[in-house]
Amino acid sequence: xxxxxxxxxxxxxxxxKDVSVTVPLANDKEEKTVSNVENGPKExxxxxxxxxSDELPPISAELNELVVQTDQDEDNSKEDHQSFAKQIGNFMxxxxxxxxxxxxxxxxxxxxxxxPPLGARYLAPKITATWIAVVMIFFLSGIKLxxxxxxxxxxxxxxxxxxxxxxxxxxxxxxFGFSRLMKHRNVLSASLADGMVISASVPIxxxxxxxxxxxxxxDEAAAVFNAAFGNLVGVFLSPALILMYLGVQGxxxxxxxxxxxGLRVVxxxxxxxxxxxxxxxxxxxxxxxxxKFSKFQEYxxxxxxxTVFCKTFSDDDRNxxxxxxxxxxxxxxxxxxxxxxVAWYALKLLFPNEPKLRVMGLFGCSHKSIAMGVPLITxxxxxxxxxxxxxxxxxxxxxxxxxxxxxxxxxLSDFVEREESRLNSNKESDANI
Numbered sequence: 001x002x003x004x005x006x007x008x009x010x011x012x013x014x015x016x017k018d019v020s021v022t023v024p025l026a027n028d029k030e031e032k033t034v035s036n037v038e039n040g041p042k043e044x045x046x047x048x049x050x051x052x053s054d055e056l057p058p059i060s061a062e063l064n065e066l067v068v069q070t071d072q073d074e075d076n077s078k079e080d081h082q083s084f085a086k087q088i089g090n091f092m093x094x095x096x097x098x099x100x101x102x103x104x105x106x107x108x109x110x111x112x113x114x115x116p117p118l119g120a121r122y123l124a125p126k127i128t129a130t131w132i133a134v135v136m137i138f139f140l141s142g143i144k145l146x147x148x149x150x151x152x153x154x155x156x157x158x159x160x161x162x163x164x165x166x167x168x169x170x171x172x173x174x175x176f177g178f179s180r181l182m183k184h185r186n187v188l189s190a191s192l193a194d195g196m197v198i199s200a201s202v203p204i205x206x207x208x209x210x211x212x213x214x215x216x217x218x219d220e221a222a223a224v225f226n227a228a229f230g231n232l233v234g235v236f237l238s239p240a241l242i243l244m245y246l247g248v249q250g251x252x253x254x255x256x257x258x259x260x261x262g263l264r265v266v267x268x269x270x271x272x273x274x275x276x277x278x279x280x281x282x283x284x285x286x287x288x289x290x291x292k293f294s295k296f297q298e299y300x301x302x303x304x305x306x307t308v309f310c311k312t313f314s315d316d317d318r319n320x321x322x323x324x325x326x327x328x329x330x331x332x333x334x335x336x337x338x339x340x341x342v343a344w345y346a347l348k349l350l351f352p353n354e355p356k357l358r359v360m361g362l363f364g365c366s367h368k369s370i371a372m373g374v375p376l377i378t379x380x381x382x383x384x385x386x387x388x389x390x391x392x393x394x395x396x397x398x399x400x401x402x403x404x405x406x407x408x409x410x411x412l413s414d415f416v417e418r419e420e421s422r423l424n425s426n427k428e429s430d431a432n433i
Contacts, residue, residue, distance in 0.1 A: 133300040134265070136268075136297075139269070144286065146228050147273060162361070189321075195391065198393070205227065205398075210227060212402075220360075308374075311385065312385065333400055339366045
């Protein structure tokens with residue numbers, strides 16, 4: 001048996017040897033050396049984790065989260081931009097759909113300003129605009145004009161007479177006096193002042209008055225009659241009023257004017273009425289394609305406006321500035337609102353218990369027809385270089401009456417309901433008495 005202490009060492013003690021253990025830290029930049037005693041009575045457990053590693057998140061995880069969050073933010077930003085662009089696109093499409101005619105008119109004026117010779121000479125406006133376009137507009141108006149409504153004139157003679165007199169005589173005389181004052185004080189140029197008088201002398205609109213009267217809960221039958229009667233009478237009365245107010249200032253020959261009006265306006269309306277009376281198939285065809293024919297009339301009207309302003313912008317001697325145009329716009333707004341207010345209170349005095357008639361009369365007394373007015377102006381002032389400025393006030397009057405009417409329509413509808421409820425309750429109380 002061998003002696004365990006032959007090498008002179010303590011039998012209870014075994015040989016010791018230092019062991020170096022290298023432990024990587026969390027940040028991979030330092031190393032930790034741990035000494036341990038091999039085969040010792042106690043084995044020391046090594047802590048291989050950095051005590052700070054629980055406090056600081058790994059950088060790689062932070063970077064991943066940051067990248068993901070950045071991508072999400074970019075995606076959300078792109079979606080927001082796309083949504084905003086889509087909203088703008090939808091708004092512009094809706095605006096154009098509702099105001100396509102106004103947009104086309106403004107575009108035509110801008111194009112005329114950009115290159116006047118095209119519409120002033122090269123497109124032969126004396127044939128295409130003043131004859132073909134004008135004749136087609138009044139021919140289609142003649143087909144659609146419901147002259148059978150004229151038989152209802154005596155049903156509400158007092159109301160119908162008030163609307164026509166106010167629209168033709170009161171509005172034109174007030175605008176004439178105001179424009180002469182502005183012209184005399186050199187506030188407004190002569191051409192725009194004359195244009196305001198001309199716009200105030202044209203007849204009532206047809207479609208706009210009917211649409212606004214219907215949406216305002218007004219009297220539709222009265223709207224149809226006054227629109228038809230006003231446009232029929234306006235063919236003769238409007239030129240007479242214009243020449244009466246402006247006279248020699250208009251620089252026109254009376255015989256030539258009425259001869260052209262007869263050929264371009266009266267005759268096409270008369271032929272259209274013959275088709276309306278004796279050709280039901282033609283009337284049905286026009287009705288079935290109403291939107292297309294209405295668009296055709298709009299395009300023809302825009303073409304007339306384009307050639308008119310081409311002629312105006314090609315004249316180097318024009319004496320009207322942009323400041324005059326802005327003043328004219330403000331004056332037209334002022335006069336339109338004033339005329340509507342006067343008509344409203346006059347209707348209240350004359351027809352206190354007829355709310356539907358009062359609503360229709362509000363529009364009928366103040367609205368002016370661009371579809372009838374522009375061709376009439378073209379026929380009367382064909383050779384006048386200021387014809388564009390004669391037309392401009394009417395182009396301003398038209399959208400203003402639409403905007404104001406659209407704003408008032410729901411309020412007027414509520415007014416009619418309240419008034420009719422009040423009148424019905426008064427009738428019931430009178431019956432009980």
